[in-house]
Amino acid sequence: MTASAxxxxxxGMSAPVLRAFRRAPSGMIGAGVVAAILVxxxxxxxxxxxxxxxxxxxxxxxxVSREHLLGTDALGxxxxxxxxxxxxxxxxxxxxxxxxxxxxxxxxxxxxxxxxGRARVIVLRTIDxxxxxxxxxxxxxxxxxxxxxxxxxxxxxxxxxxxxIARITSTLAxxxxxxxxxxxxxxxxxRGRPLVVRYVLRNIGEPLxxxxxxxxxxxxxxxxxxxxxxxxxQAPQYDWGTMLTEGVKAIYRTPxxxxxxxxxxxxxxxxxxFVGEAVARAMNxxxxxxxxxxxxxxxxxxxxxxxxxxxxxxGRARPxxxxxxxxxxxxxxxxxxxxxxxxxxAQGATEVIKGVTFSVGEGxxxxxxxxxxxxxxxxxxxxxxxxxxxxxxxxxxxxxGRELTDLSRKELDSLLGxxxxxxxxxxxxxxxxxxxxxxxLGQAVRVHKGFSRRRARDLAVRSLAEVxxxxxxxQLGRYPNEFSxxxxxxxxxxxxxxxxxxxxIADEPTTALDVTxxxxxxxxxxxxxARHRTSMILISHDLALVKQNCHRVLVMYAGxxxxxxxxxAIRTQAVHPYTKALVxxxxxxxxxxxxxxxxxxxxxxxxxxxxxxxxxxxxxxxxVDRCSVERPPLLHRGGGHRAACHVxxxxxx
Amino acid sequence: MLELRDLSVRYGSGRRSLTAVxxxxxxxxxGxxxxxxxxxxxxxxxxxxxIVGLLPIAGGSVRLDGADHTRQAARTAPAYxxxxxxxxxxPHSSLNPRMSVGQAxxxxxGKREGELSRAERRAEAVRALESVGLGxxxxxxxxxxxxxxxxxxxxxxxxLAVRPQLIVLDEVTSALDxxxxxxxxxxxxxxxxxxxxxxxxxxxNLSVVSLMSEAVAVMYLGRIVERGPAxxxxxxxxxxYTQALMKSLPSLSSARAHAPVVGxxxxxxxxxxxxxxxxxxxxxxxxxxxxxxxxxxxxQLVASxxxxxxxxxxxxxxxxxxxxxxxxxV
Numbered sequence: 001m002t003a004s005a006x007x008x009x010x011x012g013m014s015a016p017v018l019r020a021f022r023r024a025p026s027g028m029i030g031a032g033v034v035a036a037i038l039v040x041x042x043x044x045x046x047x048x049x050x051x052x053x054x055x056x057x058x059x060x061x062x063x064v065s066r067e068h069l070l071g072t073d074a075l076g077x078x079x080x081x082x083x084x085x086x087x088x089x090x091x092x093x094x095x096x097x098x099x100x101x102x103x104x105x106x107x108x109x110x111x112x113x114x115x116x117g118r119a120r121v122i123v124l125r126t127i128d129x130x131x132x133x134x135x136x137x138x139x140x141x142x143x144x145x146x147x148x149x150x151x152x153x154x155x156x157x158x159x160x161x162x163x164x165i166a167r168i169t170s171t172l173a174x175x176x177x178x179x180x181x182x183x184x185x186x187x188x189x190x191r192g193r194p195l196v197v198r199y200v201l202r203n204i205g206e207p208l209x210x211x212x213x214x215x216x217x218x219x220x221x222x223x224x225x226x227x228x229x230x231x232x233x234q235a236p237q238y239d240w241g242t243m244l245t246e247g248v249k250a251i252y253r254t255p256x257x258x259x260x261x262x263x264x265x266x267x268x269x270x271x272x273x274f275v276g277e278a279v280a281r282a283m284n285x286x287x288x289x290x291x292x293x294x295x296x297x298x299x300x301x302x303x304x305x306x307x308x309x310x311x312x313x314x315g316r317a318r319p320x321x322x323x324x325x326x327x328x329x330x331x332x333x334x335x336x337x338x339x340x341x342x343x344x345x346a347q348g349a350t351e352v353i354k355g356v357t358f359s360v361g362e363g364x365x366x367x368x369x370x371x372x373x374x375x376x377x378x379x380x381x382x383x384x385x386x387x388x389x390x391x392x393x394x395x396x397x398x399x400x401g402r403e404l405t406d407l408s409r410k411e412l413d414s415l416l417g418x419x420x421x422x423x424x425x426x427x428x429x430x431x432x433x434x435x436x437x438x439x440x441l442g443q444a445v446r447v448h449k450g451f452s453r454r455r456a457r458d459l460a461v462r463s464l465a466e467v468x469x470x471x472x473x474x475q476l477g478r479y480p481n482e483f484s485x486x487x488x489x490x491x492x493x494x495x496x497x498x499x500x501x502x503x504x505i506a507d508e509p510t511t512a513l514d515v516t517x518x519x520x521x522x523x524x525x526x527x528x529x530a531r532h533r534t535s536m537i538l539i540s541h542d543l544a545l546v547k548q549n550c551h552r553v554l555v556m557y558a559g560x561x562x563x564x565x566x567x568x569a570i571r572t573q574a575v576h577p578y579t580k581a582l583v584x585x586x587x588x589x590x591x592x593x594x595x596x597x598x599x600x601x602x603x604x605x606x607x608x609x610x611x612x613x614x615x616x617x618x619x620x621x622x623x624v625d626r627c628s629v630e631r632p633p634l635l636h637r638g639g640g641h642r643a644a645c646h647v648x649x650x651x652x653x
Numbered sequence: 654m655l656e657l658r659d660l661s662v663r664y665g666s667g668r669r670s671l672t673a674v675x676x677x678x679x680x681x682x683x684g685x686x687x688x689x690x691x692x693x694x695x696x697x698x699x700x701x702x703x704i705v706g707l708l709p710i711a712g713g714s715v716r717l718d719g720a721d722h723t724r725q726a727a728r729t730a731p732a733y734x735x736x737x738x739x740x741x742x743x744p745h746s747s748l749n750p751r752m753s754v755g756q757a758x759x760x761x762x763g764k765r766e767g768e769l770s771r772a773e774r775r776a777e778a779v780r781a782l783e784s785v786g787l788g789x790x791x792x793x794x795x796x797x798x799x800x801x802x803x804x805x806x807x808x809x810x811x812x813l814a815v816r817p818q819l820i821v822l823d824e825v826t827s828a829l830d831x832x833x834x835x836x837x838x839x840x841x842x843x844x845x846x847x848x849x850x851x852x853x854x855x856x857x858n859l860s861v862v863s864l865m866s867e868a869v870a871v872m873y874l875g876r877i878v879e880r881g882p883a884x885x886x887x888x889x890x891x892x893x894y895t896q897a898l899m900k901s902l903p904s905l906s907s908a909r910a911h912a913p914v915v916g917x918x919x920x921x922x923x924x925x926x927x928x929x930x931x932x933x934x935x936x937x938x939x940x941x942x943x944x945x946x947x948x949x950x951x952x953q954l955v956a957s958x959x960x961x962x963x964x965x966x967x968x969x970x971x972x973x974x975x976x977x978x979x980x981x982x983v
Contacts, residue, residue: 179746180741180742180743180746180747181746181747181748181749181750183702183707183741183747184739184741184747184748184808184811185749185760186706186707186729187705187706187707187734187738187739187812188734188738188760188761188764188811188812188815189731189734189735189764189815190760190764194760198749198751198752198760199749202749202751202752203749203750203751205751285750285751285753285795285797286750286795286797371830371831371832372801372830484917484918485693486917487917514692514693514857514918515692515857515859515898515901515902515903516692516897516898516901516912516913516914516933517917518901518903519900519901519910519911519912519913520912520915522909522912523911523912526909541830541831542903543831543905544902544903544904544905545903547903547905548903548904548907548908548909549903549909570905571905571906581832582831582832583905585831585832585834585835586831586860586905587834587835587838587858587860587861587863587864588860588904588905588906589859589860589863589887589899589902589904590863590887590888591860591863591864593864596839596842596843597835597838597839597864598835599832599833599834599835599836599839600832600835601836603800603802
């Protein structure tokens, strides 16, 4: 049973591995060199064995000549021939000791991962102690104990590298064995060797293969070094190391005698390393299929961390989405016009945001909802000028009339410190674990406003009070890891609002938190909004949260706004079939469950290959012929309500 | 079919030990769903893992159809594994990225009772995939080639492949979009009907639990604070913590309410004395200094005339008002 499952796995794996391997040029070159070395190792002694032994004392210690391409040694033997013959011993010893080291290292490393408690600690400490000795010292130690010669060198070198392999293996195996799929396999009843091989070893195979190739290379080098010291093969046996010893003696007269073996050692070490790396890459199933738009989507949804290049504001005219902005009360705080974000892809460039226009009034809380991949986070990052490299942004983003897309890096830093604040989903990723909360809060105002230490401290305490962290004075000295998730998110919000920004962008600020804590954080945000008339963008996958906490909702689908309406009206007045479908999927307590729950069949379109016409038409229950041909414009329906749907907008000018 | 009595699960030992699950008693009825609700740190996932044998049990008992399975060896035995399966939260990490769907499914089918030929195993794997709406074309593909919803279907198919009677579902829709969540919930309901499965449905999402469960238990800091029929627990919650959870839950049909409870969940290594909820409780000593009993006595779940039991000295009467009489017996 187990054997046939493995057989299935092998036949399913080798072909794509080979195909992926062939795509890597460095691997192919390395493989060619390794193949040549192996051929030489096998055939060399047979073909050149006699020539390598032929003494010609009249021609001793000669330099490079036509008959002797690398010269001759002290006994007049041809060095090239001897180098070729020595390949078998050098490579053989290297491979054998590497194999020994890998087997021993993996066994020790995996056993550390399998053991729990004290046994694991003992194994790990032993490994740590062993690797603290320099490898060559360990190798010398073993080969001296076991006696000069081939066996001593072999075991000495294997012992010196085995513990390094054990260290890598134990670290990788311990982390791999903590993965859910190992637990899932255990629950199925998979145990023993299949569990270790299929679930743990196969998932750490990639780094171990690289390590193995490096070990082959380094073993060849270390064995040569032992021979160089006279601890390796003894005459009449010889390898590249012993040849190097002889060559070095005559290096001033006949440099080729030393450079030949040195070159052979270096080239084989490199070749094995290249092959190992290419094999490791080829083992990853993700690389077996040609890259598709999914990769572009992965880039697009990756969290941004760095301030990135400014986009050339090549404003594209999109008359259908041009909209007079202007809120209920006075000029809007934020105006986003024709925002387009693209990422380089196999097709040239893939647009993940395809022309987004909206505004946020002063003191207004605008929610952005949509499924993952709809572009809601990317839109918010673009507003904060935080689109990750290599994304390109075009269009206009104006905060209180000031164009943000033209700002210099320095002006941007100051903007993000003062006028605009961003709160991300995971506060731990945004806080420095090595600095106290007080230092991090204080830093912000001291840098941007030039406040004194005392004044910054007072402000920090006040900000903490504002986000309902009591006893701020005592909290300042604590580190982020001493805070709960809710406290960290409060601290992040405190940091964001201490300079009273006019716009706060909160990207899934409560997704990682419990509902009771979420309610507390929402109270804090509303409090800030009410007290300072701070405009806010709240991004969430939770329609109910957005409905309850925002004035207006933007519903995004496939990189575009498909509906823009008052939050309170989302259940009763939404007209877009996607919005209606989303509303239908929100489960409610006490909902009577007679039939199946409403869902949205199908998947969101691939941004690299969107369907023609309306991007929602393949999933839409109302789609008519026109929907698959012509993309519906986002039209005003009165009262600030916009929708992009041919069917819903029938009769709307 | 599954009976837990005074079940405790502990992490670590000595002074640094942590009782993640504290004397929990639950019954999972045959062919029905028990919902288990709680926030992070409540012990609900620990309990789920202990049931499927991923964690040892420190005290109490586990019985499956009357047979005792308290010993760790009994819960890791093939006979138990075949009957009790689990689906994990994140289908991105619960499927081995280095095994094709076919390899994973064939392996799971191979854990069934009796010997099957290779062709039979493959046919069974396809049948399990078809029951979750996927087909034979999935066999040759790897997990990364599927969307999150499809991966969760594969994980469900893998659990089904051994033909279990009980499936522990640990936050199975938390990593998915709402549109996909509905699809997975519908699938689970259909499978339950088709195969007569029992579910332990673990989730932090009250509304999803209310849709899926016949009976519900609410956990807080390792204990069950309220349990009963789903309609009663969600319709007339009696424990102030259940009430707070329901008030905190965003809803499309109601307006925003202020946060009903203050503060964070206490450190489980350093539990408050008396009732573990008293540090946050809106009807406890925080607002009612006269209710000092909450600081001194740990309330137990007691049977009462109501269908839902609550571990609270001042549990609300079914009408909703806190019952003074309920506290009078102490």
